[in-house]
Amino acid sequence: xxxxxxxxxxxxxxxxxxxxxxxxxxxxxxxxxxxxxxxxxxxxxxxxxxxxxxxxxxxxxxxxxxxxxxxxxxxxxxxxxxxxxxxxxxxxxxxxxxxxxxxxxxxxxxxxxxxxxxxxxxxxxxxxxxxxxxxxxxxxxxxxxxxxxxxxxxxxxxxxxxxxxxxxxxxxxxxxxxxxxxxxxxxxxxxxxxxxxxxxxxxxxxxxxxxxxxxxxxxxxxxxxxxxxxxxxxxxxxxxxxxxxxxxxxxxxxxxxxxxxxxxxxxxxxxxxxxxxxxxxxxxxxxxxxxxxxxxxxxxxx
Amino acid sequence: xxxxxxxxxxxxxxxxxxxxxxxxxxxxxxxxxxxxxxxxxxxxxxxxxxxxxxxxxxxxxxxxxxxxxxxxxxxxxxxxxxxxxxxxxxxxxxxxxxxxxxxxxxxxxxxxxxxxxxxxxxxxxxxxxxxxxxxxxxxxxxxxxxxxxxxxxxxxxxxxxxxxxxxxxxxxxxxxxxxxxxxxxxxxxxxxxxxxxxxxxxxxxxxxxxxxxxxxxxxxxxxxxxxxxxxxxxxxxxxxxxxxxxxxxxxxxxxxxxxxxxxxxxxxxxxxxxxxxxxxxxxxxxxxxxxxxxxxxxxxxxxxxxxxxxxxxxxxxxxxxxxxxxxxx
Numbered sequence: 360x361x362x363x364x365x366x367x368x369x370x371x372x373x374x375x376x377x378x379x380x381x382x383x384x385x386x387x388x389x390x391x392x393x394x395x396x397x398x399x400x401x402x403x404x405x406x407x408x409x410x411x412x413x414x415x416x417x418x419x420x421x422x423x424x425x426x427x428x429x430x431x432x433x434x435x436x437x438x439x440x441x442x443x444x445x446x447x448x449x450x451x452x453x454x455x456x457x458x459x460x461x462x463x464x465x466x467x468x469x470x471x472x473x474x475x476x477x478x479x480x481x482x483x484x485x486x487x488x489x490x491x492x493x494x495x496x497x498x499x500x501x502x503x504x505x506x507x508x509x510x511x512x513x514x515x516x517x518x519x520x521x522x523x524x525x526x527x528x529x530x531x532x533x534x535x536x537x538x539x540x541x542x543x544x545x546x547x548x549x550x551x552x553x554x555x556x557x558x559x560x561x562x563x564x565x566x567x568x569x570x571x572x573x574x575x576x577x578x579x580x581x582x583x584x585x586x587x588x589x590x591x592x593x594x595x596x597x598x599x600x601x602x603x604x605x606x607x608x609x610x611x612x613x614x615x616x617x618x619x620x621x622x623x624x625x626x627x628x629x630x631x632x633x634x635x636x637x638x639x640x641x642x643x644x645x646x647x648x649x650x651x652x653x654x655x656x657x658x659x660x661x
Numbered sequence: 662x663x664x665x666x667x668x669x670x671x672x673x674x675x676x677x678x679x680x681x682x683x684x685x686x687x688x689x690x691x692x693x694x695x696x697x698x699x700x701x702x703x704x705x706x707x708x709x710x711x712x713x714x715x716x717x718x719x720x721x722x723x724x725x726x727x728x729x730x731x732x733x734x735x736x737x738x739x740x741x742x743x744x745x746x747x748x749x750x751x752x753x754x755x756x757x758x759x760x761x762x763x764x765x766x767x768x769x770x771x772x773x774x775x776x777x778x779x780x781x782x783x784x785x786x787x788x789x790x791x792x793x794x795x796x797x798x799x800x801x802x803x804x805x806x807x808x809x810x811x812x813x814x815x816x817x818x819x820x821x822x823x824x825x826x827x828x829x830x831x832x833x834x835x836x837x838x839x840x841x842x843x844x845x846x847x848x849x850x851x852x853x854x855x856x857x858x859x860x861x862x863x864x865x866x867x868x869x870x871x872x873x874x875x876x877x878x879x880x881x882x883x884x885x886x887x888x889x890x891x892x893x894x895x896x897x898x899x900x901x902x903x904x905x906x907x908x909x910x911x912x913x914x915x916x917x918x919x920x921x922x923x924x925x926x927x928x929x930x931x932x933x934x935x936x937x938x939x940x941x942x943x944x945x946x947x948x949x950x951x952x953x954x955x956x957x958x959x960x961x962x963x964x965x966x967x968x969x970x971x972x973x974x975x976x977x978x979x980x981x982x983x984x985x986x987x988x989x990x
Contacts (some may be wrong), residue, residue: 430833431783440785456781460789474836476780476849478729481759485793499838499847500731529837529893532804532984535907539899544990560897560906562877568897569839571906575847576832578842642847649874650719650842 360592360619362612363390363519365472365602366426366452368527368572370551373403379603380412382579384419387608387616390598391416392452393510394443396472398534398573399436400547406442413449422450427594429454429474430530430574450492463489473498473521473600474530480511495600498526498582501647502590509595517597523611524602525557525570526578526641527652535571547573555605567638580641583632584657586625587645588618590656607635626656662922663929665723665822666946666952669701673942674711678720680943681950683713686723686754688935691927692734693741694725695778696935697852709748721751725935727776728852729757739763746771752797755779756835761794775799777824778848780835782809784816791818798822800931802834805986807918813926820928825915826945827933828976829983831893839892843874855891862887871895888977910977916963918985919956941974 364383367376375581383391393409393416395401403602413423425443428436437457444451444461452470453459462469470493477483477494486494496505498521509518537547546616551557557572559579567579584591592598599619614631617623632640643652666682668674677685688694690702703711712722724745730738738760745753746768753771755761756778764771773780775790777800790796798820801810801948814821832839841847844859861872869882871890878895881887888894893907913933915922922930930953932945948967955961972978983989 395758398755403769421868430804430836431786432805434812437783437785455783455786456789457785460785460792463789476729476757476835478731478757478849479735479759480732481735481762482757485758485762489793499841499850504731511732526842528831528839528842531907532806532990533831533908536918539902539906543988545987552719562895562897563880563903564877565898566877568876571899576839576907616888644841647845649845650838650847651874651876 360588360596361389361598362387362615363598363600363621364388364393364612365521365524365600366392366394367394367603368397368525368575368577369555369557369605370398370401370403370549370573371555371605372552373408375555376404377412379608380416383593383612384416384421388421388601390422390424392424392426396426396429396454397575398551399428399433399439400549400552403552409446410446424450424452424470426452426472426591427454427458429472430532431455431457432532459486461490466490471495474527478489478504480508483512484509487513487516491516493519493598495519495521497635499644499650502587502594502645503647505596506594518595519598519600520584520591520596521582522588522591522599522601523583523615524581526582527575528569528578528650529576529577531574534573535576536573537569538637574644578641580639580651580653581636582642583640584634584642584645585615585618585628585632585644588615588625597626610635629656662927662953662956664946664949665929665931666942666949667932667937667940668711669696669698669935669937670703671707671711673939674722675714676939676942676947678715678718682720682946683719684723684751684929685711686725686931686935687711688725689741689744691737691741692728692852693730693738694850695727695776695848696725697728698857698936701936705744705748708744712748712750716749723752723754723774724750725754725776726760727754727756727778730760731850738954741979742768742771754800757795759834760928761790765794772797775819776835777802777926778835780833782813782833784813784818787813787817787819798928800824803830803913803927804833806990807921807925807985810922810927810985814926821926822929822931822944823922823927825922825930825932826912826913826920826949826971829908829911829913839852843876843892845874855889860890909979911979911981912971912975912977913983914971914975914980915982915985916952916967916971918982919952919963920961923956937974944970944974
């Protein structure tokens, strides 16, 4: 199995992003998804900068994929999407049906991200015939569903599973970060850049619950499927995806690599991760439970 | 503009037809639609009676089959499409492209509409659905401003239906799994958001707590009216403030921008609320049908009695223009 690094969901400064990918270039990651997928107002990094980072990562032997915006609203966003779909050097990850339409019209191969709803093999096979090369399993589905889909989807279609990171849970027209500052979205003052991990949302009894990241809502718990990699191999998963946080992305990648290569046991890897990650972890979706649940290894074996 | 009203059972459908709905949309009694609630919805026989009742009066019935089938349930969804075709539904409202292909191949005469759960927000997305599955109409997610809806309509290959009134999704429909994060069940997988099966109301001496999947969504002082714990409408804390961080309990109401919606070419206005009571259906249908008639006659002005009637049946007794109005975003 290969390891991919998903697109950065947060708004980081240009300098920070360049630093981040410099580290990633030295990690054991195989595939890197690049691009702004949340908010088109975030302009620290322009398409030409992303392409520059892409060249650097390619030179370091990484496969680069360009990711598109998830929620398209304005015409200017469609125009920007158009420009990305016209880049010929890299595969494009479509994150909505406008991108899928534009890429399939140009008869270009493409990948799809976790927020394109593919819940059955019939849907996947339609897109396969339109040029779909790789799909990312929706995060809210279970391993049983994945197993069934794998039996009926075209065998040439690569399967990627979101295995580590904050779960992308929702997108909105509303900017929750601007709202938290009592600002209009049109005058958001780019507050997201002050929150490199997003804004934590807790319940009234002070339990961490969600993360607001501009128009996106994420889980506050970190998805961790390190204990389920063997199962993924058996099902035939091609790639596991890790989503970047501001810290430890390169360490996490290397830990997953070692477990996949049977150099480190998943139990040992789990204890290393426990030391790195202070927030709660979750894996409930994989077991057809509430996404925020954590099914412990012993329970999952029963 | 066509008035598309909800109905959760046959009496509600008849009330909608009798009070001026051009079309009623319904669902079958299982997880094939996004209002999968106990005791709600239609079996084949009742749906057939509903279609006959509407057709006899020159009205239409659409059937929502707008959740996403997983492999284990595939046949339940294709059966629902077969059933809709068999009873003469005027359209099926779908979100999953696998089902669209199934409907197109097996029932070429059946009209396909793209559900709001399909999350299409641009004409490029609509073009994809139109080219590949010959959809006739799309329902837009409640995320676009009026100017953005206009842009979509100007370039859209299909008719556009928009939400006019009812409970407000603050998130893009079809792309929100907050509910399954807390409960394991989401609109996409199960056809319900913040399902009642996972709701708890816990009262102590000081306050009433509402929980979803064990998560504290809100708490109320004794004198405060308590709301249903829909996940995105709870009070949470961030940066030292506790407030409705995502959205207040409120309903969408677009009566004030009705002339604009007509002018930009909206084909149909959808009213949310298949889960609501026959009294709700009567009030919304009557009010909206009157407003649309007034609009057709020209000299439109929102009547305060309409807004009053709608406020009384709105969540939190307040309404908003939602994303149509840029400042809401």
